Amino acid sequence: MKEILKVDQLNKRFKNIHAVSDISFSVQQGDIFAFLGPNGAGKTTMLRILLDIIKADKGKVNWNINGNNHTLPDSSQIGYLPEERGLYTDVPIIRSLIYMASIRGMEKQEAKEAAMEWLGKVQLADRAKEKLQALSKGNQQKIQFISSIIHKPSFAILDEPFAGLDPVTQESFIEFIHELNKQGTTILLCSHQMQLVERIAGKVFLINKGEEIYNGFLNDIYSIFGDRLIIDIGFSEEIPDNKINSITGIEKIEKQNNRNIQVTFKANVNISEIMNKLSGIPGISHIKSHNPTLHDVFLALVKKEQNING
Amino acid sequence: MNYFKQLKTVAFWEYQRFYKLKNELIGIAVLIIMGLVGGSVGAGIQSYAEAEKDITITITDQESPELKKALSEKFTVDIIDASQQDDFIEKIKQERKGLLLCSDGDIFMLHAYKEPRPINDIQNVLDTYRQNLAIKEKGISTEQLDYVLEPAEFEKEYYREEEAQYRTVAAYVFVVLMIMAVFSSFAYQFTGITGEKQLKVTEMIVSAIKPKVWMDGKIVGITLTGLSSMLSYLVIAILGGIVIFILANISAASVLKYIHLPSIILFFLFTIMGILMWNAFMAAIASIITDPNNSGKSSIMFIPVAFVLNSFFVISYPESNLATFFSWFPLTSPSTMPILWSITDIALWQLAGSFIVLTATFYLLRTLAAKIFRVSILISGNEPSWGEVFRLAWRA
Numbered sequence: 001m002k003e004i005l006k007v008d009q010l011n012k013r014f015k016n017i018h019a020v021s022d023i024s025f026s027v028q029q030g031d032i033f034a035f036l037g038p039n040g041a042g043k044t045t046m047l048r049i050l051l052d053i054i055k056a057d058k059g060k061v062n063w064n065i066n067g068n069n070h071t072l073p074d075s076s077q078i079g080y081l082p083e084e085r086g087l088y089t090d091v092p093i094i095r096s097l098i099y100m101a102s103i104r105g106m107e108k109q110e111a112k113e114a115a116m117e118w119l120g121k122v123q124l125a126d127r128a129k130e131k132l133q134a135l136s137k138g139n140q141q142k143i144q145f146i147s148s149i150i151h152k153p154s155f156a157i158l159d160e161p162f163a164g165l166d167p168v169t170q171e172s173f174i175e176f177i178h179e180l181n182k183q184g185t186t187i188l189l190c191s192h193q194m195q196l197v198e199r200i201a202g203k204v205f206l207i208n209k210g211e212e213i214y215n216g217f218l219n220d221i222y223s224i225f226g227d228r229l230i231i232d233i234g235f236s237e238e239i240p241d242n243k244i245n246s247i248t249g250i251e252k253i254e255k256q257n258n259r260n261i262q263v264t265f266k267a268n269v270n271i272s273e274i275m276n277k278l279s280g281i282p283g284i285s286h287i288k289s290h291n292p293t294l295h296d297v298f299l300a301l302v303k304k305e306q307n308i309n310g
Numbered sequence: 311m312n313y314f315k316q317l318k319t320v321a322f323w324e325y326q327r328f329y330k331l332k333n334e335l336i337g338i339a340v341l342i343i344m345g346l347v348g349g350s351v352g353a354g355i356q357s358y359a360e361a362e363k364d365i366t367i368t369i370t371d372q373e374s375p376e377l378k379k380a381l382s383e384k385f386t387v388d389i390i391d392a393s394q395q396d397d398f399i400e401k402i403k404q405e406r407k408g409l410l411l412c413s414d415g416d417i418f419m420l421h422a423y424k425e426p427r428p429i430n431d432i433q434n435v436l437d438t439y440r441q442n443l444a445i446k447e448k449g450i451s452t453e454q455l456d457y458v459l460e461p462a463e464f465e466k467e468y469y470r471e472e473e474a475q476y477r478t479v480a481a482y483v484f485v486v487l488m489i490m491a492v493f494s495s496f497a498y499q500f501t502g503i504t505g506e507k508q509l510k511v512t513e514m515i516v517s518a519i520k521p522k523v524w525m526d527g528k529i530v531g532i533t534l535t536g537l538s539s540m541l542s543y544l545v546i547a548i549l550g551g552i553v554i555f556i557l558a559n560i561s562a563a564s565v566l567k568y569i570h571l572p573s574i575i576l577f578f579l580f581t582i583m584g585i586l587m588w589n590a591f592m593a594a595i596a597s598i599i600t601d602p603n604n605s606g607k608s609s610i611m612f613i614p615v616a617f618v619l620n621s622f623f624v625i626s627y628p629e630s631n632l633a634t635f636f637s638w639f640p641l642t643s644p645s646t647m648p649i650l651w652s653i654t655d656i657a658l659w660q661l662a663g664s665f666i667v668l669t670a671t672f673y674l675l676r677t678l679a680a681k682i683f684r685v686s687i688l689i690s691g692n693e694p695s696w697g698e699v700f701r702l703a704w705r706a
Contacts, residue, residue, distance in 0.1 A: 048513075051517045053513065053516055053517060075517070075518040075519060078517070080514065080517035080518075082510075082513040082514055082517070084510045084513055085510060086506075086509045086510025086511040086512070086513075086514065087509070087511060087514070088327075088509065088511060089509060091327065099323050100518070102319045103316060103319055103518045103519050104518045105315075144514075147514070148514070
């Protein structure tokens with residue numbers, strides 16, 4: 001696969017905050033590359049540097065779309081859904097979409113056809129002539145999404161595409177992103193909603209406080225976490241902390257509420273022994289074991305990083 | 311995508327967003343209706359005032375027939391018996407109406423409940439009456455009086471081209487139109503840029519086009535909006551003028567002398583460049599403002615008023631050094647130079663020089679606006695200070 005974006009040792013400071021610190025990564029053509037981290041980790045700053053909206057203090061960004069090496073490709077090749085959503089609310093939807101496509105180089109007729117096609121996909125074709133302000137927030141988000149990819153870009157940057165969406169619309173957005181990718185668009189998405197991202201991304205870059213925590217394939221990241229066993233336990237009465245703590249091999253216990261806990265066991269523990277112990281604890285209403293999620297891995301990596309840094 | 315294609319797209323978008331012919335026509339119709347209503351109310355007030363002047367003045371039978379005659383030329387005069395004078399004054403107080411004029415030698419006394427509206431007319435009648443009495447007393451003939459009052463013979467010969475005075479009228483028209491265009495552009499530029507920041511459209515757009523192109527497109531689009539408003543009003547004014555000329559039976563030739571093609575071209579050039587320059591200026595200011603309701607910088611956008619005021623100074627003192635300075639200073643030259651050219655002698659090199667300075671200023675302001683816009687786009691928290699803005703713009 002061809003390398004379409006290469007970022008080398010990027011740095012950006014805002015007064016006393018090191019927003020981006022020595023970040024390097026590359027994206028291959030056809031990837032769905034996820035840039036993950038909590039709020040304030042430096043994700044949006046990173047994207048703004050890639051798009052030349054703000055300048056890096058140090059480092060290089062090299063784009064290589066359609067065989068052309070550039071520091072910034074032509075806007076017709078790039079789609080961008082910013083975290084800060086906004087469109088012209090007092091203008092008919094179809095006009096807004098045509099304008100957004102036109103400034104990215106699409107001809108008016110072609111833009112109109114593309115807009116109607118996408119509006120059909122999101123079931124808003126009959127509302128094309130209405131003003132954006134007449135739509136619900138979720139539908140406005142759909143229009144915002146269309147406006148960022150309507151011109152069929154080679155590379156789409158989606159910043160927090162799932163933010164503020166209800167679960168049904170989130171599922172639709174996952175489908176849209178898959179479809180876009182199938183059409184040949186390489187995707188770089190930023191999010192803090194890791195459970196959604198791990199369903200679509202092939203590669204991930206974990207960032208915390210402007211620094212790289214992990215950069216690689218999603219499948220590989222779980223091996224870092226090891227063969228830890230995670231068990232969710234629900235109680236019908238008060239949680240018997242002393243009995244839970246007496247089980248050997250526990251790495252950490254996370255109390256989710258007064259009736260539910262998540263227990264993470266160290267690698268290679270004896271599962272049957274643990275199950276025997278649990279069966280002797282009264283008041284357990286349910287038990288569910290699962291593999292570590294991206295969220296679990298992220299927390300583990302942040303903790304590891306903090307331990308290394310002292 | 312090339313610069314001009316993007317510029318055209320943005321300019322056309324801004325123009326379509328703000329210029330609504332329907333709204334423009336509604337605005338003009340409202341103005342005409344207000345004018346007609348204002349005119350009718352004015353006419354009503356005038357006729358009421360005239361009716362108020364049609365009053366009755368009462369005098370006693372002891373007053374001279376000459377006084378009665380003098381008053382009768384302007385007012386209705388009633389005569390009462392001298393013995394009724396006190397009763398009449400009492401009646402004025404009770405009924406709050408009526409006027410009684412009495413004289414004692416050269417002194418006149420008016421009795422009324424309050425000052426009557428035509429008090430000046432009464433004064434004029436009494437002045438004339440007294441002058442006639444004095445002429446009679448001194449034995450001066452009418453011919454002698456006419457000779458004394460005859461004005462001095464005063465002939466005038468002006469060497470300025472006759473057509474120059476007609477150009478002055480055109481200059482006024484263009485200045486007024488330019489003021490309208492600048493102020494309508496001001497509103498659109500302000501709401502356009504601050505509105506986009508509030509709607510958070512900015513980041514989406516600047517990922518697609520360079521801030522410089524976007525800013526240029528906005529300046530051109532909103533200038534076109536201002537010019538369109540200006541032309542709408544000009545067309546309506548011309549149509550209204552034609553109607554008035556037809557009704558007043560004024561010949562077409564006497565109207566055509568006001569139309570001087572070189573002046574019109576000159577005014578248009580300065581007006582268009584002036585509007586562009588002011589739009590660039592206002593775009594730069596609007597770029598800094600994050601919240602138009604709470605920004606101390608909004609008032610800066612009223613600076614264009616300065617150029618309106620200097621136009622009046624230039625008309626009053628066209629030969630002054632300050633007027634010459636205004637005709638070159640780019641913030642004032644768009645309105646000043648055309649006026650100065652109309653009413654004084656300006657060499658062609660001065661016109662060209664002033665226009666070049668104006669164009670260069672527009673170019674610089676537009677570059678500065680784009681830089682300020684670039685650094686202010688993503689500022690959504692505290693509004694930056696002037697110092698911060700210029701420091702960031704310098705680095706951009």
